[in-house]
Amino acid sequence: MNNLFDETHDPKRKSWVASAQGHADFPIQNLPFGIFSPQGEAPRGGVAIGDEILDLKAALASGLFSGQAQEAAAAAAGAALNSLMALGIAPRNALRKRLSALLAADGADRARVEKLSATLLHKAAECMLHLPAAVGNYTDFYAGIHHAVNGGRRRGRDEPLFLNYKYVPVAYHSRASSVVTSGTSIRRPSGQRELPGEAVPSFGPCRKLDFELELGVWIGPGNALGEPISIAQAADHIVGFCLLNDWSARDLQVWESQPLGPFLAKNFGTTVSPWVITVEALAPFRQPQPPRPAGDPRPLPYLWDDCDQQMGAFDVELEVLLSTEGMRTKGMPPQRLAVSNTNHLYWTVAQMVAHHTCGGCNLQPGDLFGSGTISGPTPSGYGSLIELSQDGKQPITLASGETRAFLVDGDEVIFRASARRGGYVSIGFGESRGRVS
Ligand code: MN
Numbered sequence: 001m002n003n004l005f006d007e008t009h010d011p012k013r014k015s016w017v018a019s020a021q022g023h024a025d026f027p028i029q030n031l032p033f034g035i036f037s038p039q040g041e042a043p044r045g046g047v048a049i050g051d052e053i054l055d056l057k058a059a060l061a062s063g064l065f066s067g068q069a070q071e072a073a074a075a076a077a078g079a080a081l082n083s084l085m086a087l088g089i090a091p092r093n094a095l096r097k098r099l100s101a102l103l104a105a106d107g108a109d110r111a112r113v114e115k116l117s118a119t120l121l122h123k124a125a126e127c128m129l130h131l132p133a134a135v136g137n138y139t140d141f142y143a144g145i146h147h148a149v150n151g152g153r154r155r156g157r158d159e160p161l162f163l164n165y166k167y168v169p170v171a172y173h174s175r176a177s178s179v180v181t182s183g184t185s186i187r188r189p190s191g192q193r194e195l196p197g198e199a200v201p202s203f204g205p206c207r208k209l210d211f212e213l214e215l216g217v218w219i220g221p222g223n224a225l226g227e228p229i230s231i232a233q234a235a236d237h238i239v240g241f242c243l244l245n246d247w248s249a250r251d252l253q254v255w256e257s258q259p260l261g262p263f264l265a266k267n268f269g270t271t272v273s274p275w276v277i278t279v280e281a282l283a284p285f286r287q288p289q290p291p292r293p294a295g296d297p298r299p300l301p302y303l304w305d306d307c308d309q310q311m312g313a314f315d316v317e318l319e320v321l322l323s324t325e326g327m328r329t330k331g332m333p334p335q336r337l338a339v340s341n342t343n344h345l346y347w348t349v350a351q352m353v354a355h356h357t358c359g360g361c362n363l364q365p366g367d368l369f370g371s372g373t374i375s376g377p378t379p380s381g382y383g384s385l386i387e388l389s390q391d392g393k394q395p396i397t398l399a400s401g402e403t404r405a406f407l408v409d410g411d412e413v414i415f416r417a418s419a420r421r422g423g424y425v426s427i428g429f430g431e432s433r434g435r436v437s
Contacts, residue, residue, distance in 0.1 A: 004283040004286070004311075005283060005284070006097065007097070007100065008028075008029065008031070008096055008097055008100040008280070008281075009029055009283060009284055009424065010029075011029070011423065011424055011425045013028055013029065013100065013104055013105075014028065014104070014105040014106075015027070015028040015049060015050065015103045015104060015105055016103065016104070016105045016107075016110055016114055017049045017050045017052055017103060017121070018050070019050030019051040019052065020049050020050030020052075020103070021050070023050045023051070024418065024426070024428050025048070025275075025418075025427065025428030025429065025430050026048040026049055026050055026275075026427070026428070026430070027050070027425050027426075027427065028049065028100060028103055028104065029281065029424070029425040029427060030048070030277065030281045030427040030428075031047050031048070031049065031096055031099050031100060031103075031278070031281060032047065032048050032240070032275035032276055032277045032278065032281065032429075032430075033045060033046075033047055033076060033081055033084065033132065033240075033275070033276045033278070034046055034047075034048065034053075034081075034129060034130075034132050034274045034275045034276060035079060035080060035081060035129070035130040035131065035132050035133075035274070036053050036122070036124075036127045036128060036129050036130065036274075037127060037128045037130065038055075038122045038126065038127050039126060039127070039128075042079065043079040043128075043130050044056065044057040044077055044078065044079065045057065045073075045076035045077050045078065045081060045084070046122075046127075047099055048124065048275055048430070049103055049121075051123065051124055051125065052121045052122065052123060052124060053121070053122045053123075053124050053127055054099070054103070054120055054121060055119070055120055055121070055122060056073050056076045056077050057077040058116075058119050058120050059073065059102075059120055060073045060074060060077050062116055062119070062120070064098075064102060064109070064113065065095070065098055067094065068090060068091040068094035068095070069091070069094040069095045069097070069098035069099075071087065071091050071094075072084055072087055072091035072092055072094060072095035073095055075087055075091070076095070079130075080131075080132070080133050080134045080366070081132045081133045081276065081366070082133045082134055082365045082366040083365070085133060085218060085219070085220045085221075085239045085365040085366055086220065086221055086222075086365035087220075087221070088220055088221045088236060089220075089236060089280075092239070092278065092280070093280055096278065096280050096281075129181060129182065129183070129274035129275075130181055130274065131179065131180070131181045131272070131274070132218070132242075132272075132274060132275070132276050133218065133365070133366035133368075134366055135176040135179045135366055135367070135368045136176060136364050136366055136367055137173070137176055137363075137364065137367045137368070138173075138174045138175060138176040138179055138270065138367070138368045138369075138370070139171050139172070139173055139174060139356060139367070139368070139369050139370070140171060140172055140174040140214075140246055140266070140369075140370040140372065141169055141170065141171040141347070141352055141369060141370060141371055141372045142165075142169075142170040142171060142372040143169060143170075143345045143346050143347040143352065143371050143372040144214075144344055144345060144346070144371065144372045144373045144374040144375055144383065145161075145165075145344065145345075145346040146344055146375040146376060146377050146381070146382075147212075147372060147373035147374070147375040147382075147383060147384065147387065148160070148161055148165060148170075148346075148372070149161060150375060150382070150387045154386070154390075154391055165346075166292075166296050166297050166346070167297060167299075167300065168355065169303075169347040169351055169352050169355045169356075170372075171352070171355075171356070171369075171372075172261045172262060174246075174262075174266055174267065174270070174370070175266070175267035175270070176368070178267055178268060178269050178270060179270045179271075179272060179368060180269060180270070180271055180272075180434075181271070181272060181273075181274050182271060182272070182273050182274055182430075182431055182432045182433045182434070183433055183434075184269075184271065184434060185434065185435050185436070185437045186247055186268070186269045186271070186434045186435065186436050186437065187268070187269070187436075187437055188205050188206055188209055188409065188436060188437070189205070189206050189209075189249050189252070189264065189268035189269075190203065190204055190205050190206065191203065191206065191249060191252040191256070191264045191265070192252060192255055192256065192264075193206065193207060193251040193252060193255065194251065194254060194255035195207065195251060201255055206249035206250075206251060206252055207251050207406070208249065208250035208251040208386070208392065208405075208406045209247070209248075209249055209250075209406050209407040209436060210247070210248045210249075210250050210384050210385045210386050210406055210407065211245050211246075211247060211248070211320070211384060211385065211407070211413045212245065212246035212247070212248055212370075212372075212373040212383060212384050213245070213318055213320050213338070213340060213373055213374055213375075213383030213384065213415060214243075214244040214245070214246050214370040214371045214372060214373055214374060214383075215241055215242075215243070215244065215316070215318070215342050215345075215370075215371040215374060215417075216241060216242040216243060216244030216272050216273075216368055216369065216370060216371075217238060217240075217241055217349050217352070217368065217369035217370075217371065218238075218239040218240050218241065218242065218276050218366070218367075218368060219237055219238065219239065219353075219363050219364070219365065219366070219367040219368070219369065220236065220237045220238060220239040220365060221236065221237055221365060222237060222362060222363035222364045222365055222367065223237070223357055223362050223363055224362060225360060225361075225362040226360040226362075227357075227360065227362075228354070228357045228358045228359070228360060229353055229354060229357040229363070230302070230354060231302065231303060231304065231305040231308055231350055231351065231353075231354035232305050232307070232308075234305075234308070234349075234350035234351075234353035234354050235279070235308075235350055237353055237363060238279055238349055238350070238353065239276060239278065239279065240276040240277050240278040240279055240281070240282075241276070241277045241279075241282070241314075241316075241429070242272045242273045242274075242275065242276060242277065242429065242432070243272065243273040243318070243415040243416070243417055243429050243430075243431070243432035244270065244271070244272050244273075244368075244370045244371075244432070245270065245271040245272075245413060245415060245432050245434055246266060246270055246370050246373070247266075247268065247269045247270065247271070247434070248262075248265055248266055248384070248386075249264065249265045249266075249268070250265070250386055250391075250406070252264050252265040253265030253266070269434070270370070271432050271433070271434040272368070272432060273415070273429055273430050273431060273432040274430065275429065275430045277427070277429050281427055282314055282316070282419060282427075284419075284421050284424040285314055285315050285316060285419035285420075285421055285424075285427075286311040286312070286313065286314055286315075287311070287313050287314065287315050287343065288309060288310050288311065288312075288313060289308070289309050289312050289313045289348050290313065290343060299351065302354060302355075302358055303347075303351045303354055303355060305350065308348055308350045308351070309348075312348035312349070312350050312351075313342070313343055313345065313348055314342045314343070314419070315341065315342070315343055315419060315420075315421065316341065316342040316417050316418070316419045316429075317339060317340075317341050317417060317418050317419070317420070318339070318340045318341060318342065318374060318383070318415065318416075318417045319336060319338070319339050319340075319415065319416045319417065320336070320337045320338045320339075320340075320383065320413065320414070320415055321334035321335060321336050321337065321413075321414040321415075321416070322334060322335055322337050322398070322404070322411060322412070322413060322414070323335070323411070323412040323414065324398065324400060324402055324404075324408070324410065324411050324412075325410035325411075326398075326400045326401075326402045327398070327399075327400045327402075330400060332399065332400055334412070334414055335398055335399050335400075337388060337396070338375075338376070338379075338380060338381055338382050338383060338388065339376070339380060339381060340374050340375060340376040340381040340382075340383055341374070341376065341381075342371070342374060344374050344375065344376055344377070344381075345371055345372070345374060349369070349371075352369055352371075356369075375387055385404065385405070385406050385407065386406075389404065389405045389406070392405035392406060407436050408436070409436050409437060410435065410436065410437075411435070411436050412433060412434065412435040412436075413433070413434055413435075413436075414431055414432070414433050415431065415432040415433075416428065416429065416430075416431055417429035
């Protein structure tokens with residue numbers, strides 16, 4: 001993890017794209033990759049800059065890249081970013097540096113690029129955003145320790161965490177086919193439900209529909225089957241991050257999960273934010289993994305790396321908002337339900353990669369991890385309704401006067417995230433949105 005900082009993080013660097021200055025999500029220091037289509041045109045790779053999207057295909061055709069940056073731009077010009085993800089750090093970072101130079105107010109090529117801006121730039125509001133990659137595999141971890149503790153307490157266990165929790169980055173293999181991009185509506189699933197007072201399960205629409213606030217992780221080159229990725233090498237395989245909503249049908253989950261874990265409760269939809277916030281962009285917001293509480297076991301050697309412990313965690317603030325039909329009718333803005341932070345993860349992303357592959361499982365470019373629900377230690381940080389409403393026993397009251405135990409049709413769940421640190425320019429993730437229908 002050498003050379004984390006370069007000119008792309010310079011807080012003094014400004015863009016000639018006016019809307020990038022002071023932009024909450026996409027100043028020139030961010031430069032996230034995504035897949036977009038201008039009206040009526042085919043999807044292709046782009047980079048968010050302020051309120052605009054730079055078209056990588058058009059920039060490539062204009063001859064703005066050479067060397068490794070050109071290789072990366074060519075890999076990002078198609079309808080999915082898997083090829084870019086497969087290239088790894090060096091070409092991706094070369095492209096980032098070149099894009100930063102092309103968009104910089106004092107860049108050597110500014111006049112040439114600005115002249116091309118009618119073909120290179122599209123207003124983001126007029127474009128469709130798509131899934132950034134074809135997701136081959138999606139694995140959902142359980143690394144938010146406060147969420148895990150809350151779940152154990154809810155189930156009445158004296159010791160809320162299972163013994164394995166502090167040794168194993170617990171996860172299950174989830175469903176890739178139903179990962180959708182922000183803005184896609186989520187249809188309430190039907191399935192077998194078991195509710196108190198009912199002698200036998202019934203089939204019907206989920207009555208405990210929930211969201212889960214998670215960090216999504218986009219995987220890069222990956223490994224050959226049978227060849228583990230060591231924790232020291234794990235960073236080479238982490239491309240970047242998104243917001244991830246692991247929609248959950250709690251009444252289906254509680255009935256079906258014994259003993260193999262969630263199935264239909266989690267496979268009907270997972271929403272991700274469309275922009276890949278690269279690890280390079282997040283370099284200023286790295287932090288040490290918080291020390292384990294006294295008495296917790298030290299991770300086994302294959303999960304321990306000094307460098308990862310020193311800088312493998314991230315300080316990213318996460319926010320959940322809810323917009324109900326009632327709020328929209330009254331012209332009320334979405335209401336914030338919780339604020340949390342990625343530093344509540346008990347395991348680093350590198351530890352997840354090392355554990356996922358230690359038995360030989362092969363990761364592939366465009367694979368997706370969910371971190372697990374990232375709740376804070378107190379109710380103001382709870383990242384799911386089952387925690388916020390205590391499994392429906394204490395519905396929350398909204399500013400509109402409505403109450404919520406779980407989601408009702410028409411509810412829209414919005415996630416946002418931002419990273420801040422003194423001396424650096426803040427960056428954001430954009431949004432993950434999904435409305436229940
Ligand atoms: Mn989850």
